[in-house]
Structure formats: structure tokens, C-alpha cells
Amino acid sequence: MDRPFEDIVDRVSQVIYGKKKQIRLALTCLFAGGHLLIEDRPGIGKTTLAKALSRCLGLEFTRIQYTSDLLPADVLGAAVFEQHSSSFVFHPGPIFTQVLLADEINRATPKTQSALLEAMEEKQVTTEGQTRPLPKPFFVIATLNPIEQAGTYALPESQLDRFLLRISIGYPDREAENMLLRAGDTKDNLSVFPPMISSEEVTRIRENVKQVHMSDALLEYVQDILDFTRTSPHFHTGLSPRAGLAILRTARAWALLDGRAHGLPEDIQAILPYVVGHRLHAADSFREYTFDKLLGLFREVPVP
Amino acid sequence: MKTRPDRHIRPLVAALLMGMAPHIMDLPLWINLWCLGIWSGILLIDVKKWFLPPRWLWLILVVIAFTAIIASARGRFDSDSGIGLLCLMASLKPFEIKGHRDRMITLFLAYFMVIASLFFSSSLGMTVYLFVAVLVITGLLIRVNHPDMGLSPGLRLSIIIVAQAIPLALILFTVFPRIQGSLWGVQQKKTVLTGLSSTLYPGSMTNLVANKAVAFRVSFDSKIPGSSELYWRGMVFQMFDGKGWRLDPDPALASQLPPGESPVRYEVILEPHNERWMFVLDLPATFPVGYDLMADYTLMAKEKIIAKKRYGFVSNMVHTAGDPEHWDNRSVLLPLKGNPLAQALARSLQGEKATPQTIVDGVLSMIHNQEFYYSLDPPLLGKDPVDDFLFNTRSGYCEHYASAFVFLMRAAGVPARIVSGYLGGEVNPYGNYVIVRQSQAHAWAEVWMENRGWIRVDPTAAIARERVETGTLQLGLGNMDQNLVDEGDGGFFKGLGKNVQLGWDALNFLWYSKVVGYTAQSQKRFLERFGLSLSTLGDWIKIMGLATLLMGCLTALFYLGLSLKHRHKIDPVVKNYLIFLKKMGKIGIQRLPHEGPQDFAETASCKRKDLRPDISGITRLYILLRYAGKNMDKNLLRDFKDLVKRFRP
16 A cells, blocks of 8 residues: 555645654654654754644644743743733733744753743643643654753653654765755745645544554554563563553554554564664663664664 | 442442342342342442542441341341341442452452352252353453453353363262251241141132142152052141041041052152142052151151252052951041031942942932032032932032032041042153142042952042043043143144243252252262262262362363363474474584574575575465464464475475
8 A cells, every 4th residue: 555645744745855764753743642852953944844744734834942041931921011902911822833843942940941841741731721722733842952952951761751752864875965965955845745635634544543453463462562561671661551551552553653553563563763862871881772672672672 | 539330340249149049039128129220329429430438437338238138137137138138238348449459359259149049949040040140250350460351251161161171070079078957047938838738628629729849859760650649748648627527636546558559659859738648559568768658558758848848758559458457437427417408318329138239339320310410619518418409409620529429428427537638640741750730639538448458449439430520621620641632732832832841940940959959968879879888978088089089180181181282282383394404404404403493594594595496485474373372373384284184405
């Protein structure tokens, strides 16, 4: 069967060369109803990816650059006194959008970080005693700069857990770089991107993801994986039940993206490092495992 | 705080209704109305999404229920009041259901109410209902615990669970020590009992004529004797008061058995009649155990029979000469006054050459040759009933004939007495046993003859056939074949109804003789057949140990079967895929443990391009069966097995 969303992936590839897997993962994360964390240096194309995705899916897009002096009200919005009406009127912050790019989230103070993270979890914003729902769908792409650590506030594990997937885009390969250099800055192309599906369709696809059949054998596989992280000496702490649900949810979306109505062990293997990478730490050093090391470790779990 | 009814209120009320249903006939009307009213109230509250009434109202209802039940019991708190109280409290239970524990208690209450109906009846019909009720309540129990399971899968599961319990129940039934007597001294429900009465007046038996109720049922160890030989002896009347006959107020026990031959063994299940007498065939051939054999060869229970009674007995069908029990003076006693014409007739029969035999023959031939009629609706008799009957009305039922005959015999100096009981019986072709109904009540005579003893004479049988009113032939004359022919003439549906009735009767008979009648004695007999004696406590312990072992084995078998079934369930798909992997392994292509089916198919196909179609075909079906939820698709499984079988790398 054809991959039903491959045209979207192709279109986004026109601005980010040679990163189809990352585009597909971002789309998976969006369809699974989770939020995406991108850990990469500046200038790699994070903003371009977010913008291109939101345009293709017909979603509203906003970007916040996180800095150390950013306040929660700058993200959520605040009530402002208007003289002509003599009343406080709520001015919604940049968070009231469908796709939010939170750039360098670790630069902001924990207070501002958690303002965003709470909104992510609850899909609503409460300020001055009033609760306002966020638009649907609501999708956050947060980025972290892994290199510069000075003046940053690292996200605690519990907050990292809120992100369904963590990916890094990485440098383009030689061929893609060549194309990039030839084409020049591709940002201008973005403005002529027509939406390929509507935001209503995105909501519908999210419902479809929930219908993807995960057989008992597959659930057993996920359980084996969870058990493995809990009993293996390689990991400091095992995966939480929430992580297990995240694996299933992502695998469902991945299977749908692959044009299937049922999951396979391969789906789980494909998304596993991205789902658990930021949730697991080495037992000895408490560092995160590298992608390849993680892949190798999970090969110890046989497919039932 | 305002609360709504529990979310499982409907199945719970349904379970309570199942529990109450068997008691409806035994409970007073007000309790029935109360329960139904309260339950429909709470269902209405649930449907309309109202709140439950406040707690104080509920408490008031509890107090009212208690007071009412105490008032209606009138100081006599028996099982009836207990059941009434149980139902009343059960009716209020739905108000206080809050959590899972309450739901479970309510369901177990329903089970208890169902079981409590065994206090009153252990009939087959009730047992069938109990089974159904237990099935339904178990289904509701499953529903409350697994609300997402559908109603019919839940019921199916309940049937499976109850079926699995049956072997254990059978073991417990056969082996567990039988407690004699009714449970906790609870009597079976008293009903209006009909049957023979302890006096015999002309017309006293005719009220039984139309009574089709069963008196008792008999199964024979050998061939069933002809119906005209089935004289079921119940009572012997010795005392005549000028009009009717009374029982001997002070009967003596038999010291010896009457001589006889051609014994038959049979077993009687007697319906309760609230009297002591039991029925045996003429004439007893053994001394019974647990009952009294009287000097007039009737059988008496030690106490009044208020529940179905099962007893085995042996009788001799042929009476041989001689009788150890001699007649006493009472067998010739008659009042001095009254019935002068009959007295005169008797005297005329006494002659020089007259023997008891000639006197008997004389009277019988008079009945046969003169205008005597057999009637179910005889005219009333006057002050001298024997005279009136013999010379005036000449129409009567068996007791008229027996009474007149014995009167004449005694007046002629021949010792005589009346025996009452039943004659004949209807053979149930479905169970090969005899049903004796109240309508077959009969009275006959016995006369004493020197050297021969007590001889049975049935004066009713001497009536000429043409003078027997049509349609009454079976009554008192007990012709079984005639009986069936008469009943069978009523068309197809009547015949069908009769057959259904007989079939149901046969099932009930089996139920009572094999299940309800499984007493300590039958248990002993049954176990002795397997070489297990039951005399000492040690024997009992041994048998209980054996039963425990047997049940343990059954449980182990059950778990074994469960695990086998479980293994079998995932088998076919995985097994065949493993076969496929084995075949691939033979050509040097091993699947890595972490490789998914698609990845493996890809790597394998790259190594052996020629096998690509086969590998992808098998993999496609394997994925459909194992991962796409198509594991129930029989055709797909067959195709998959086929592909794997034909795969020759």
C-alpha cells in the first residue's frame, strides 16, 4: 500500500533536504497528538521544519525565542487595561496557536518553562482565574541547544517526559548539502506553500491513529521492552507506564503513516529510540545513551 | 448528601427478583406487593435519573418491615417468617448499595434466596428453576464485574462456569455424609392433603372418584403384575356401628408372616397424606425395618407421613393355605339392632350343609345375577343402610358392596372384615413404573375360612359387566388397559398432553427415587458396590480423603486443560511461522531474535531473490494473522498453513 502522507513528506523535503526520516517522525508526533523536542544546534533548519509542516497541514504557526528574561505572561498572554473601554482585556500570548515553536526552551527560567509545559499537558491556559482552551490541534516543537550550557536551565526529567518524541535533525549529508547550496535560502519558497490538508483533517487523522490495531503479540513485545528497561543492569531507572503508552501511541501513528491499519514490531523498533532516548539514562554515568548504543541495547529484546 | 442509585442497580434488582420468584407462592401477598413496589420504585428513580430518597425514609421502611413481619408472625417465628424477613430486607438492600462490596453482598443474597427455596420444595421443577436462577445470577455477577462484556457472552461464561462445577457437585453428592431427616428440622410446606379417611361410610370414598391426584408411585424389580392383581392394602376395618366402619383403636403388631409364594420386590414413593398408614401389596412377605407390620397385615409408619416417603417392600402375590393370625371375636361382631332384612337374608344362607365358601358364593352370585348396579352417584341410604342398599337402591360404589358383603358374612357367622386401599394403577410407559391415583381408591372384603386363613373377596368385581355405568369401568375395577384406551380417545392433542404429563411424571419419579431419595442407606449401598464400607469413623475419613483427592485431580485436570487450550490458541499461527523459519534456517538464512517479520522478509529476499514471492506471501499472511487481528479468520489460516507447507526452499 502507498504511504498516504508521503506527499506531505515530499513537499517539506523541498525545503529541508535529505531529512525525510526526521520529517516523518515530526509528522508521526503530530498525528499521535504528542509534542516534539528537537535537540540540535542553531541553523540546522528547525524553524524551517516547523513552518513548512504547519503550512502543509494548514495550521497556524508562531515562534517564541526563549531567553532568560522571558516571563510566563510573555508566553501565555496577559490582561491589559484599555483606556477607551476602562476595563482589563485579555491579550492572548503567542501560545494561542496551533503549531508553536519554542526555540531554545532551556534558556528560560524554570517558571517560564513550566508555564509552557503545563499548557502542553492540559491543552488550556489559566491566567487570572480564567481558563481558556488552546486551539485544536495544539502541537509544540521545542528545541534545545545541546552544546552551549552556560546560562541555561536544564529541563528536569519529569518535564522531558511531556515530550512524546525527541529527535535531532543533524547535518545534511553531502549530496543534500550540495543541493542546499545550489538552491540558496529556501525560506522564500515557504510563502508559496499551499496547505495540503486542513486542520480538521489533522484532527480526524489523530482519531484514526487511535484505531490502529495493536495485536496481543505486539503488546507483549512492548511489555517485554518495558520489563527489559526495568530489569536490565544498563539502565538507571526503567521506563514508566506512561512511556509504555507513548511507545504504543507513536507506533500507531508510525504504522498509519506507513499506510497500515495495524502495527508491526518494526514500527516499534523504528520509533523506540526517539521515544525512550530522553527517558532513559545509563546506570553508571546517568548520561543518556547515544542513538546507536540504544538501538544496540534494545536488540537484546527478541520479537515474540 | 443526595445520591443516585448504583450504576449496576438494574442487574442487581434482576438478581434479587430471580431470588424472590420461587417464594412468591409461599409469601403473604403484602410482602410480594411490598418487594415489587420498592423495586419498581428504585428502577423508576434510576430511569428518571432522580435522587434516592433520604436515608431516614429508608430507616423508617426498615422499622416498618420489621414490625410488620413480627406482627404477622404472631409470636411463631418459623421458616415462613424468616423467608418473609429475608425478602423484605432484600427489597431495601438496593437503597444502600454504594460500592463493589455491596454489589457482591446483594448478589450473594440473591443466591441465598434461591437456595432457601429448598426449604419448601425439592421437586424437579423447582430444581430446574434453581439451575436457571443460578445461571442467570452468575451471569449478572459476571456483568457487574465486567460491565463491558456483552450480556450473552456473560451468560455463556456463566453456563460454562456452572457446567464446570457439576462434576464437583456430583462427587460431593455421592460421597458427602447424608444427614438424615429434613434440614434443621424444617418441615416441608403443608398443603391440603387428600386421601383415604380413617372411617368408611357409604359415600365416603366417592369424593375421591374424580380426584386425579397421585397417591403413590411404585417401581417393580421384576415384571409388573397385572392390574387386577394389584390390591394395595392400606387399612383394615373391623368395627361396624350400624352405619359405617371404623379402624381398630388398639391394633396389635403382627407376630408372624402370612404364608405365600411368588414374591415380588417393589419400591413405593408415597405422597404425603398426613396419616400413618402405608400401602403394600397383598400380602406382606417380610417384616419391615423402621415401620410396623400390624396383625392385620397393614403397614404403619412410626409417625404421620408429612413428606414424600420412599420405601422398599416384598409381597407374596399368591396366598397359600393357612394363616397364623387367627380371627378374633371382633371379626364377627355386629350391632344387635338394625338392618333386620339383611340379618334375615344371612340367616337364610345358613343351612345344614352351609360352609363359609358356600355362603360367600351365594352372596356373590346374588350380586351377579340380581339387579345390582355399579354407580358413582348412588342414592342416599336410609336408617338401615345395609337393608336399604340390598333390597331397595341396589346401586352403589365399592364401599357399599364391601360393607354389605361383610355385614352379611358376619350375620351368617363367617368372620369377615373390610380392607381399604387402592386397586390397580396406571403403568407409565416412560419410566416403567405404576402410578396409583386417588381415583383408584377401593374397598374389598376378607373372610376367614378354616385351614385357609383370611381370603380376599372382592364383591364389587361380582357385578355383571352390563350393569356397570359406562365411563366408570376403570374406577374401582382398575383395568389399566381400559384406562389408557379411554384417555387416549380424546384426540391428538389430548393424547399428546397425556404423553407429556406421563413423561414429566416419569422424570419426577426418577428424580425422587435417585436424587431426593438418596438417603444414608442408599449411599451405603451405592458405595458398597465399589467395595467401600461405611461402618466406622475411619471409613468415613478414608472416603472423604478419597473424595478430596478426586476433586483435587479434577481441579488439576481443569487447569491442565485450561493451559493446553491457551497454548493451543496461539499455536497454529506461530507454529507455522516457526516451521517457515526452520525451513529458512536450513538454507542458511537465520532470523535474528530482534528482527520483525517484515525486516526478516526483506533481508531474506535480498539473499535469495528467487524466493522473494514465497517469502513475501508467507510474511503477508503471517502479519495479517498475527498482527492485524485476523487470527480468527479460518480461511486465512488455512491458506497460511498451505503456503508454509508447500514452501520448499
